[in-house]
Amino acid sequence: MALSFILTLFTAPLEIIYWIKWAIAYVAIRFNNAFHKRRFDLYDIHAVGDPVKLGFVVPQIEKDLESPFPESHLQECADEVVFYGVNSKSECLLVRIARGCNQVADAWIYLRLANGKTYNLTETMGFQQSSDGKCQTFSCGKLQMHYLSPMRRWRIFFCGMLREVVQDKKDVEETVFVKFVFLWIAASDIYDCTLDTNPEGFASAMARSEWRTPFVPPTKTFTDALNFYAQIGVITGTVSVNDGPDHEMYLFGERIRSLGKSANIVGCKFTSIIGNTPKNGLHVHLTNVTVPYAFKNLPFGFVHHPDSGIAPLKELNLNVKPFTADKPRSSFKKPYICGTAI
Numbered sequence: 613m614a615l616s617f618i619l620t621l622f623t624a625p626l627e628i629i630y631w632i633k634w635a636i637a638y639v640a641i642r643f644n645n646a647f648h649k650r651r652f653d654l655y656d657i658h659a660v661g662d663p664v665k666l667g668f669v670v671p672q673i674e675k676d677l678e679s680p681f682p683e684s685h686l687q688e689c690a691d692e693v694v695f696y697g698v699n700s701k702s703e704c705l706l707v708r709i710a711r712g713c714n715q716v717a718d719a720w721i722y723l724r725l726a727n728g729k730t731y732n733l734t735e736t737m738g739f740q741q742s743s744d745g746k747c748q749t750f751s752c753g754k755l756q757m758h759y760l761s762p763m764r765r766w767r768i769f770f771c772g773m774l775r776e777v778v779q780d781k782k783d784v785e786e787t788v789f790v791k792f793v794f795l796w797i798a799a800s801d802i803y804d805c806t807l808d809t810n811p812e813g814f815a816s817a818m819a820r821s822e823w824r825t826p827f828v829p830p831t832k833t834f835t836d837a838l839n840f841y842a843q844i845g846v847i848t849g850t851v852s853v854n855d856g857p858d859h860e861m862y863l864f865g866e867r868i869r870s871l872g873k874s875a876n877i878v879g880c881k882f883t884s885i886i887g888n889t890p891k892n893g894l895h896v897h898l899t900n901v902t903v904p905y906a907f908k909n910l911p912f913g914f915v916h917h918p919d920s921g922i923a924p925l926k927e928l929n930l931n932v933k934p935f936t937a938d939k940p941r942s943s944f945k946k947p948y949i950c951g952t953a954i
Contacts, residue, residue, distance in 0.1 A: 633819035637829040641815055644831050645808045651677075652802045652841070674762040677841075677869065679748045680740075685871075686713045689839070692870040693750055693757060695768060695796055697847040697863025700890040701726040705794070705847060705863055707768055709750040709757060710870075715739050719752035721774065723792070723851065725859065728779030731790055760795075763802065763843065766867065768794040776853075794849030796867060800922055803897070803914045804841045807834065809924040810912070817910035821902075830906040837876035837903060842868045844895050844916045864888045866897060879904045884913075893918040900928055 651673065659665035681691045692710040708720040717740040723731040738753030749758040754772030759765065774790045807814060818829050844866055850858040865888060882901035888894070897913040911928035 630819050633823070633829070634815050636827060637818040637831070638811060638815040640829045640831050641807045641811045644835075645811070650804065650806060650808065652804050670762055675748075677871075678759045678762040680711060680750055681871070683713060686711060688875065689873050690870045692868075694868040694870070695757070695766070695794075695847065695865065696868075696886060697865030698888050698890075699861070699863050703861055703863065705861070705865070707755065707757070707770075709740075709752050709755060711740055711750065717750075717752035719755045721755060721770065723774070723790070725851070730777045730779075731774040731788070731853075732777070733774060764798050766796040768792075768796065768847075768849070789854050790851065791855075792849060792851040794847050794861075796845050796847050798843050798845045798867075799918075800844035800916050802841050802843050803922050803924065805838045805912050807831065810926055813911055813926055814907070817907035820908040822905055824905045833876050833903070833906040836873035837880075837906065838901075838912065839872040840868060840870040842866055842897060842914070844922070864890055864893070864895065866895065876906070877903060898925060898928055 654665065654671045654673070655667055656662070656665040663669040664671050681689075685691060690710065692708065694708040695705065697705045702724065703726050704722065704724040706720060706722040708718075710718045712718065717738055719733060719736055719738060721731070721733045725731075733755075738755075740751045749756055751757075755768075755770045757766060757768050760767055769792070771791045772789070773787050776786045776788045778784065803809075814834065815829075818831075818834070821830075823830060844864075847863040847865055848861070850860050852858050866886060880901060880903050882899055884897070884899040886897050888896075895916040897915075899911070899913045901910050901912070902908045903910075911925050913925040913928070914922050915925070916922045
């Protein structure tokens, strides 16, 4: 009884400080939402006579966001696009290009076929095609990605050498010639990680963290660091190894576009779970992130169902057991709560 009273006596001031910070952060978020329009609130079925709002003409902002950004943007911010897809055969595709300054780029390729063989890039650093603001191609070495229609269709192409690893012979690696061509087609609206998606949860994450300046919530740091959007889609295409027959693949997955300010994510720690259930089409993107002097255990992401659309994440309790050499796979628990569909 006495111990409980002493603990309450010491923790009460911390609770008061937390709720004061929460109130300040919540008010700041509401003010930010009131004066900033959502960037993807572009369409209106009642806008008769406006081909852009009716969807007949692609808005210019979508073209700008989907195209490679100029060199001035790359000096402080990211310019990255990621595609991910899986199917019921345990086939998987992960491709990523992150552009840097001076025409340098970083690429990832992870390709897994139904026969258990995986293919990876032997070198991830390369050079990109010149971008003068009009180019719409992301490239790094032999990997190229570009949109055919912004926010709707993308083409992914690779023709070069990859490292092959057989499932039962992980110590044996072989370099093979791989060619693949994929078409990504959007299957959902856009999830934009903005402050209006979860004001209460984001205020709680800010209140749990230390602030560089007292009574000044880090809303600007949030918007600069988590400047990204995502979409659900399907990936279809063919893969050939060493000029062999084409292997057709049909995958369900996600596309992520990151444009955040690099300096604001220094010291960032995060855990993400991205997955798809082919049986019912349910797709989840669950992330828990901590950035010093900004927010702590901030939950963001979404759940998408073909019948109900995208529902933004509100709460997340992510518990992933650590990986070891003996247990490369680990179980996890992920209780979460989502809001109404966007």
